[in-house]
Amino acid sequence: MEDLGPQMLPTLRKLSLDDVIRIWAAMSEYTQQTLLMNQAVRIPGIGTFLVVEQQILDVGYSDVTVARPVFLLSETLADVHGLIFTQDNIPDDSAIAKLNYLQIATETDFPQRTVKGCVKEIAFSFCSCLAKRHNAELVFQDLGILVVQGKELQMRFYQNFLKSLDWTGKLLQTFLREVQVSLASPPHMEAGLCI
Template sequence: MARQLFLQPHLSPTIEKLERYEFAKIWASTSYHLSLQLALHQAVRIPGIGTFAVVRKRVALSEQDLVIVERPVFRPEKAVVQDHELRYGCKDFPGHQDFEQLPYAEIASENAVSEGTVELYMERTTHLFHACVENGQNVAIIWRDVGMLIVQGKDMKMRFYLHFLERLNGTGKMLQALLEMPEMRDSVISRHDTAASQTSSGRVIVLPWYQLETVPKMPALIDLKGCVKGKGDGLWCEPAPAANLCARDQCRNPRAGFP
């Protein structure tokens, strides 16, 4: 029955609203569990997309001050890069490691749907991602608790949210050392940044909602104190995430429907 959701071109307004809300909740749970597994140092493979992991690096703040940082990394599947001739740099991904899958059964239980429905939504997102890349469109997959994977032309880049890096490293020396690493200088964004602002054209298809997002390019810059510099010279710091927001409120645009 769940597979028919994407085969019916015309659903009643009530069913369409329910479907969008259900999808928003499921994706919010998916994002949360991805961040949780990474915080527990479990590498996570998302079929058709790639694998996330966390590596530990010894970084020198000074000649006598060494810290060990927790750095998230992403490696796309070889087939994704080869089939679409994408460019992606990943030099220090841990090898010979056990990879976990997202806990589909737990995500399904949290949202009172079947495990097959969760898998169907994931397959749909993966299919749309490949279709957009094949058509030469800018595309971004958003995980609100982790970051966003962006393909612009032939370039693929994973950018991680500052609040996720803080979850891994805290807000002290570890975070400072991580942000100063050359590998992270163009890989950190604020939760307030949009996917479109990370592209030169200011246009991108945002997944999993399959929504065209356009915005004038005005990227925010994050300083080493965790503050964001936007228009003008003012600085503002990210507020702490609200603990009790529902999944619909936490998703970027739960009102955006399916194509």
């Protein structure tokens, strides 16, 4: 953050680390709750989270429909930084919610403008790391970790989040068996930008 200059991150520079973590954690919680309502959420400058229905072959060799989380990286971000990632398509009937900065502001007791600035500046900081070819991790509390190593990007969802999407456990069992999704263990910190 030091080499970005004070004019590049005015909101983050005014907030304490605890304040930034609190805002990012509330944004992550909003994203998770919106996904659980089967709506997609676009994080400006980063990408879109959504839940898609997928037919899987259960251990008993019968087809089962499960809800699978997907992260779609912003195409602009991928193109600019030459990132390699698996690109799924957003189903035509998917409702994409914008971040509700007012709701996040209400939950954190910060002005809406501060919340919006914080989220956008974290996204900008993450993109700056990518521009410098740094490996980076962006933690979404209780949801997962967006990991960039070299030019490869991967969203690693937490097991508890997968269980909250599919209480039968078939989704988690299938993904563990077929390694179609990367799982992460929650980090020691609550939420934030881990670089």
